[in-house]
Amino acid sequence: xxxxxxxxxxxxxxxxxxxxxxxxxxxxxxxxxxxxxxxxxxxxxxxxxxxxxxxxxxxxxxxxxxxxxxxxxxxxxxxxxxxxxxxxxxxxxxxxxxxxxxxxxxxxxxxxxxxxxxxxxxxxxxxxxxxxxxxxxxxxxxxxxxxxxxxxxxxxxxxxxxxxxxxxxxxxxxxxxxxxxxxxxxxxxxxxxxxxxxxxxxxxxxxxxxxxxxxxxxxxxxxxxxxxxxxxxxxxxxxxxxxxxxxxxxxxxxxxxxxxxxxxxxxxxxxxxxxxxxxxxxxxxxxxxxxxxxxxxxxxxxxxxxxxxxxxxxxxxxxxxxxxxxxxxxx
Amino acid sequence: xxxxxxxxxxxxxxxxxxxxxxxxxxxxxxxxxxxxxxxxxxxxxxxxxxxxxxxxxxxxxxxxxxxxxxxxxxxxxxxxxxxxxxxxxxxxxxxxxxxxxxxxxxxxxxxxxxxxxxxxxxxxxxxxxxxxxxxxxxxxxxxxxxxxxxxxxxxxxxxxxxxxxxxxxxxxxxxxxxxxxxxxxxxxxxxxxxxxxxxxxxxxxxxxxxxxxxxxxxxxxxxxxxxxxxxxxxxxxxxxxxxxxxxxxxxxxxxxxxxxxxxxx
Numbered sequence: 001x002x003x004x005x006x007x008x009x010x011x012x013x014x015x016x017x018x019x020x021x022x023x024x025x026x027x028x029x030x031x032x033x034x035x036x037x038x039x040x041x042x043x044x045x046x047x048x049x050x051x052x053x054x055x056x057x058x059x060x061x062x063x064x065x066x067x068x069x070x071x072x073x074x075x076x077x078x079x080x081x082x083x084x085x086x087x088x089x090x091x092x093x094x095x096x097x098x099x100x101x102x103x104x105x106x107x108x109x110x111x112x113x114x115x116x117x118x119x120x121x122x123x124x125x126x127x128x129x130x131x132x133x134x135x136x137x138x139x140x141x142x143x144x145x146x147x148x149x150x151x152x153x154x155x156x157x158x159x160x161x162x163x164x165x166x167x168x169x170x171x172x173x174x175x176x177x178x179x180x181x182x183x184x185x186x187x188x189x190x191x192x193x194x195x196x197x198x199x200x201x202x203x204x205x206x207x208x209x210x211x212x213x214x215x216x217x218x219x220x221x222x223x224x225x226x227x228x229x230x231x232x233x234x235x236x237x238x239x240x241x242x243x244x245x246x247x248x249x250x251x252x253x254x255x256x257x258x259x260x261x262x263x264x265x266x267x268x269x270x271x272x273x274x275x276x277x278x279x280x281x282x283x284x285x286x287x288x289x290x291x292x293x294x295x296x297x298x299x300x301x302x303x304x305x306x307x308x309x310x311x312x313x314x315x316x317x318x319x320x321x322x323x324x325x326x327x328x329x330x331x
Numbered sequence: 332x333x334x335x336x337x338x339x340x341x342x343x344x345x346x347x348x349x350x351x352x353x354x355x356x357x358x359x360x361x362x363x364x365x366x367x368x369x370x371x372x373x374x375x376x377x378x379x380x381x382x383x384x385x386x387x388x389x390x391x392x393x394x395x396x397x398x399x400x401x402x403x404x405x406x407x408x409x410x411x412x413x414x415x416x417x418x419x420x421x422x423x424x425x426x427x428x429x430x431x432x433x434x435x436x437x438x439x440x441x442x443x444x445x446x447x448x449x450x451x452x453x454x455x456x457x458x459x460x461x462x463x464x465x466x467x468x469x470x471x472x473x474x475x476x477x478x479x480x481x482x483x484x485x486x487x488x489x490x491x492x493x494x495x496x497x498x499x500x501x502x503x504x505x506x507x508x509x510x511x512x513x514x515x516x517x518x519x520x521x522x523x524x525x526x527x528x529x530x531x532x533x534x535x536x537x538x539x540x541x542x543x544x545x546x547x548x549x550x551x552x553x554x555x556x557x558x559x560x561x562x563x564x565x566x567x568x569x570x571x572x573x574x575x576x577x578x579x580x581x582x583x584x585x586x587x588x589x590x591x592x593x594x595x596x
Contacts, residue, residue, distance in 0.1 A: 075495070077464075078473060102495040106476035109428070109461040113468035116550075118429060118557030121459035139566065141359060142347045142455050146566050153557035190473035190504035194490070197498040209594065233594070251479070251494070251514055257455070258371070258513045266594050276347055287592055288571065289585065295575075304572040305588055307581045317582045325586065325595070 004154040007033050008093035010084070011044040011056055011064075012103055014075070018044075018052055021099035023167035025160060026060035028126060029097055030168060036132055038094070041065060043087055045080055047073035050178065057176035060168050064176065065091070069183040075103050078189035081110040086184060088115060093155050095134055097126075100159035108159050118151035123160045124284075134158070142257050143280035162205060163263050201252040202236050209235025209266045210285075212255055213243060214278070216271015216292060216311050220248040225315050226270060232322045238262070240272050256281035271311045274299030291315070335388030335486050337379045338439055338448045340466065341407055342369040343400035344456045357564035359456075366396070366403050371451025373410070373518040374511050379449050380411030381516065382484050389413045391442060395423055395434050401534050409521035409529035416442070422539040425553030428457070432465030433555060437546035438537060439470060446486065448508040452477060463510040474508040475501050479515055 007029040012019040022042070029040045042061040044053050046068065053064045067083050088096065088111070096111075098104040100122040112119035125137035134156050136149045151157070204210060211230040213223055223237065230237045238255040239248070255262055257280040267285035272278060274290075274297055282288070283302055290303035291311050300306050307314055343366040351363035368376070379390045392412035394404055397419060404415035418438055426434065439445055448470075450463035460476070467474035475493050482500065483490035489503045494512060503509065521529070539548050549555060576584040589595045 081468070102477050105460050106464055106474075106495075109432075109464035110468040110474075112429065112461075113432060113465040116429065116557075118427065119461060120558055121428075121461055135561070140456065140458055140563075141350070141352070142458065144347075144352055144566055145357070145359065146564055147560045148562040149558050150561050151558050190507060191475055192502050194500040194502050197492065197500055199498065201497055203496070257458075258452075266589070266592075283568065287594070289589075300573070300575070302568055302571055304574065305585060306573070306575045307585060308575060308577065309581070314582060318585065321582055321586055322595075 004092045004094040006039045006041055006091070006093045007095045007097065008088070008091065008155070009040065009042045009061065010096065010098040010104065010107075011042050012099050012101060013044065013046045013049065013052070016046065016049065016052065018055060019099060019101065020167065021101060021160070021162045022056070023059040024163070024165040025097045025099060026056060027168045028160070028165040029095075030060035032095070032126065032128060032134075035128055039063065041091065041093060043067070043084065045072045045083060053178050055170070057174050057178070058170045058172055060174070062176050064178045066178055066180045067183050068180060069185060071185050072183065074193050076189060077107055077110060077191065078186055079184075080107055081114060082184050082186060083181070084111050085114045087181065088155060096155045096157045098157070098159045100161045104159050108157060112157045115155070117153040117155060117157055119157040119159070120149045120151065121159050123158050124164050126158065126160070139280075142276050143283065144276065161261065201250075204236055204238055204253060204255065204260050205262050207236045207262070208264050209233050209268075210238040210255065210262060210264045211235055211268045211270065212238035212240065212272060212282075213270050214240035214272030215242050217243065217248075220246075223249060225319065229268075229315055229319055229322075232319060232326070233266070233268075235264070235266070240275075240278050269299050269303070270315060272299055273297045274302065335383075335386040336444045336446050337382060337388065337390045338442065338445045339372070339375050339379045339390060339392045339407070339412060340435055340448065340450045340462070341372045341376070341392050341394045341403065342451070342454045342457070343367070343394055343396045343403035344369040344454050347455045352565040354565040357562070366400050368403055368406055368410075369451055369454045369456075371453055371455070371511075371513065373451075374513055374515050375449040375451045376407060376410045376412065377516045377518040378481060378511050380519075382447070382481070383411065385484055386486060388446075391416065393435060393438050393442075394418065395426070395431060398536075404534045405529045405532070406521070408532045409525040410518070414535070415532070416535045416537055418537050418542075420538040420551075422548065423552045425556060426551065427556035427558040428459050428461040428465055429557060430550060430552055430555035432462045433469055433546070433550045434542070435462065436466045436469035437542045439466070440545045441537070441542055446505045447489065450508065450510045452510050452512045460510070463508060467508040470508075472506050472508060473503060474510070475503050476510045478509045478511045481515060
């Protein structure tokens with residue numbers, strides 16, 4: 001087991017851009033590696049990404065393994081898996097960190113199953129115990145339970161939730177090696193991208209301010225007032241599951257266990273009662289404000305600030321006052 | 332022409348709205364809520380039923396669970412499965428996702444015939460979303476995760492939309508596996524006739540010994556599970572201020588707070 005050394009961070013790229021979670025993972029990997037006195041590696045699979053690979057060094061990697069091939073440009077679960085498995089067998093990292101994005105959560109289990117090693121999903125913290133072993137902290141039971149998990153096989157594999165760790169400052173003076181690896185390509189993997197659907201999607205998990213609506217809204221058009229409020233605050237509109245089910249708003253706006261897990265600076269819940277599924281998607285927001293007509297709504301249990309009342313009275317008032325404030329008018 | 336075989340993997344899980352947590356011991360009080368089909372798996376069953384309407388064939392539901400989960404598989408029959416297999420054995424207990432997926436994959440191998448495996452995106456209790464892709468890897472077949480729409484089906488391939496943050500239209504050659512999100516369909520409720528049919532259908536029970544000819548039994552259950560929960564506790568909500576504004580100037584007070592918190596500049 002002791003032959004396994006170092007921490008390997010999978011760098012996710014889409015259309016040649018590195019997903020910010022890769023830098024967050026490098027930050028955490030650096031912190032753990034400095035305690036364990038080991039190296040941080042990163043792996044990047046893509047096409048013509050050599051320049052971008054340098055970024056991984058600036059953000060904390062000591063060595064970057066680069067897999068460069070036209071067929072790795074788009075996510076291909078089989079070829080990504082195969083090259084990751086090859087790399088892990090060759091380099092024997094002790095820990096492998098992968099972002100818990102849809103891509104990461106589709107890819108990581110295949111790698112773990114191929115290597116017959118343990119994989120812990122969607123971690124929200126990573127710690128070291130007194131023996132330097134990794135403790136993986138994750139929610140379970142729709143966010144109601146927190147579990148600490150250890151892995152007896154190597155490498156220890158973990159997917160980590162977006163935005164739980166902070167990336168380090170980009171340091172242009174950091175030095176490291178970029179090692180180009182031989183790519184293994186399976187030509188016909190049985191699954192292929194026909195096309196990327198051209199729809200505009202809101203990336204709600206990146207938003208700093210979210211104004212969310214729930215069952216308290218009476219008709220789809222009423223989402224417009226939330227939109228107006230969101231625009232005034234510089235945020236985006238979110239929604240609880242029922243509104244998405246009713247087809248009032250698209251899925252990319254959905255906050256909750258089966259939608260998006262968000263942690264904005266401000267989460268403003270309007271007419272949302274706060275079901276366990278919804279709370280699982282927003283309870284880690286920095287500030288939670290709830291507006292609800294029912295004073296016993298569970299959302300108030302997690303709110304920093306609340307107004308008990310009719311959102312159809314409160315929100316227009318709030319909009320008006322924010323507009324006046326912008327214009328420099330008092331009251 | 333050969334029959335089209337769909338396997339649906341089902342997790343019996345407690346009703347998350349009703350289940351109670353023992354805050355002192357940090358465990359789930361499993362007696363507080365009966366087992367039901369994991370809500371995400373209802374969509375997997377419905378997807379299978381819709382595909383069967385087009386292609387014919389047979390649907391087999393498979394679960395790995397304690398014997399008390401039998402009614403859950405009866406429910407799967409009522410919702411469209413023709414056959415249901417419950418993998419139950421003390422030697423399956425204490426399994427993490429690696430051992431679970433290995434056991435399920437072994438059962439599918441034993442079954443011998445499958446064209447398409449459908450799983451729910453994740454479960455409400457484990458919430459890992461790992462078992463589906465791990466099963467695909469054990470069986471050496473391709474998979475597409477987070478399928479939010481099934482555009483086309485034939486006996487050879489599937490055309491699906493996979494929601495990877497942005498939606499991708501993907502083609503999957505069969506045999507293959509998909510994990511479906513709640514957007515893929517609206518699960519129907521079983522009719523009285525479906526329920527009667529379910530009552531008459533016998534649930535097949537397979538033990539570790541039944542899989543011994545296709546699997547390494549040491550990879551089942553606790554002994555085949557590299558991950559261990561070393562500590563668990565019930566989430567205590569982050570301490571929130573819980574300030575409620577009332578009266579005429581409630582909105583003004585809220586604006587003041589947003590200014591103070593640096594949200595409004």
